[in-house]
Amino acid sequence: MSRTNSNGTGQLPVYEVCDVTYRYREVTALKHLNLTVNPGRRVVLLGANGSGKSTLLRILNGLCFPDEGNVYFCGRPLTAENIESDGFGLEFRRRVGLVFQNPEVQLFSPTVFDEVAFGPLQLRWPDGEIRRKISETLEMMEITHLKDRSPHHLSMGEKKRVALASVLVLDPEILLLDEPTAALDPKSESHMIDFLVQSKGSGKTIVTTTHDLDIVEDIADDCFVFHEGRIVAAAAPTEILSDVALLKQTNLLHAHLHVHKSGALHTHPHLHKHES
Amino acid sequence: MAARMQSRKSGFLERTTASFVDALEHTFYAEETARAHGLLQRLDPRVKLLGILALIVPAAAARSFAVIGCLFAVTVVLAGLSRVSFSILLKRVWIAVLLFTGVIALPAPFVTPGRALYQLPWLGWTITSQGLASAGYLVLRVETAATLCVLLVLTTPWNDVLKALRVLRVPVIVVTILGMTYRYVYLLLQTAHDMFESRRSRMVGNLTGRERRRVAASSAGVLLSKTFDLSSEVYLAMQSRGFRGEVHILDEFRMRRFDWIMLAGFTLVSAAAFWWGR
Structure with a gap:
């Protein structure tokens, strides 16, 4: 059954997550979660490790399904049956792309070229179109020189860029990014952030999970804070980042002993990048 | 690398892993020759x-x-x-x-x-x-x-050898599985190698034969478990980009x-x- 309610702009939300609970055996990863993602918005899911962000991203990508509650994609229920159906399933895969946190799982093809070609081939694009799009995407991501290389020869930064290229080649309207800057060297991180900043105004809906507070303001229009499988705050990034008590409560900010240049030794809250 | 590893006293599994890594290093030479x-x-x-x-x-x-x-x-x-x-x-x-x-x-x-x-x-x-x-x-x-x-x-290049097998009517799925095996064998060997190195870095003295066998068995178990996790993640990543059980190649x-x-x-x-x- 489809939903017909709109968000006041006349457009259906891209995602509506209604009272979703998800369990990994005994562990409840998401608890009665409610969330709406509107078209063209850049959304950040902010939370410490194990707060349930990545699980939600997988649900939004139709890779797993809630134990309780419902998820709607553009008004249609996101269920295993719908994903398996040829019409909706292929359309959904064309419109939604997920970049995994660990690029090793996403780079399963023998060469970079084959990797980028994988998605379009599964969606049965014509060969000529596939070659054209691959060439454009490799150029856009500045990885044309890696075309014939095997993924095991690449650096982590290069792997992340190839993983992103393998999704961008499909030109998805909705991009789901799981910790895109995790474990990257400064240059690769800067490339990734530039990409996310430039995506503003592209019309794409981008949902990014992160615990890197430094980048949130640059890459988000809306921000949801996760803690132990629940959303504990939803607001604009500036508002979230100014709420020190909230950040401390959700383990995104902490105080620790340190030395200043003056030699003074004391503690106060700090922003930190928490590597996974 | 294998020679360096074998220069220290090591067990059967370390030697085996070192040999695999050595063999894989030869494939790097092969890739150079292929170019x-x-x-x-x-x-x-x-x-x-x-x-x-x-x-x-x-x-x-x-x-x-x-x-x-x-x-x-x-x-x-x-x-x-x-x-x-x-x-x-x-x-x-x-x-x-x-x-x-x-x-x-x-x-x-x-x-x-x-x-x-x-x-x-x-x-x-x-x-x-x-x-x-x-x-x-x-x-x-x-x-x-x-x-x-x-x-x-x-x-x-090994990938081209696999793709060329198509001319002998080898099914696409077999070619794809062989390609993925070649891709991930590196990752798993590297993981196994890192596990043994990490164990050695915390070891003082020599283990008895029984202890070595126990460590080898538990390492094999951990590696198997990691392999299962990796394979499920890879399958999800394939599904995410439209894989529906049938492979297409260019x-x-x-x-x-x-x-x-x-x-x-x-x-x-x-x-x-x-x-x-x-």
Whole structure:
């Protein structure tokens, strides 16, 4: 059954997550979660490790399904049956792309070229179109020189860029990014952030999970804070980042002993990048 | 790396892993050779695969030393024109094959009935000409076939070899699985290697045989568990990009005039070898 309610702009939300609970055996990863993602918005899911962000991203990508509650994609229920159906399933895969946190799982093809070609081939694009799009995407991501290389020869930064290229080649309207800057060297991180900043105004809906507070303001229009499988705050990034008590409560900010240049030794809250 | 690892006292599994890593390092050499500008490197991988098979089959079937010798000579010329190092061939193929096949062929001169050539003093075993010929055929055939196979691998990126298998009607799914296996074997070997290194870095003194076996078994268990996790994640990543149980691949090979000429050349040599080696 489809939903017909709109968000006041006349457009259906891209995602509506209604009272979703998800369990990994005994562990409840998401608890009665409610969330709406509107078209063209850049959304950040902010939370410490194990707060349930990545699980939600997988649900939004139709890779797993809630134990309780419902998820709607553009008004249609996101269920295993719908994903398996040829019409909706292929359309959904064309419109939604997920970049995994660990690029090793996403780079399963023998060469970079084959990797980028994988998605379009599964969606049965014509060969000529596939070659054209691959060439454009490799150029856009500045990885044309890696075309014939095997993924095991690449650096982590290069792997992340190839993983992103393998999704961008499909030109998805909705991009789901799981910790895109995790474990990257400064240059690769800067490339990734530039990409996310430039995506503003592209019309794409981008949902990014992160615990890197430094980048949130640059890459988000809306921000949801996760803690132990629940959303504990939803607001604009500036508002979230100014709420020190909230950040401390959700383990995104902490105080620790340190030395200043003056030699003074004391503690106060700090922003930190928490590597996974 | 393997030599460095083996220089320290290590267990069976560490040595095995080191050997695997060593073997995989050889594939890096193979990838370098495959990028060289040589005769075989310029060929379409499908032509190369078919051409090399076309030379292996008569080498295995011929009943003439001259024919097998000629095929071996052709192979050596191909290696030279493809800039494959003879010292590598000598070390990795010719000597290894001679030793391995030599052991298998060793009894043949003594047990095959035929014209006696020589009798060993003290033992009294007789070497027959037919037995010597059988052993010679076996060694020469295997040397030729192994050199041809190594030439294929050294002059073609492994992924292209796999894709070229399609010309032999190998199903797409098999080619894809082999490609993924090749891709992930590196990752898992690296993981296994890191696990052993990490264990060693925290070890003082030597473990007893029982302790070593227990550690080896638990490491194998952890690695298996990681493999399962990785395979489920990879499957999700494939699904995420539209995989629905059927694999499609892009055919990138294009036949040029040079490929057709070489294919004709391989066919001619093969047919001639069959004819003269009947």
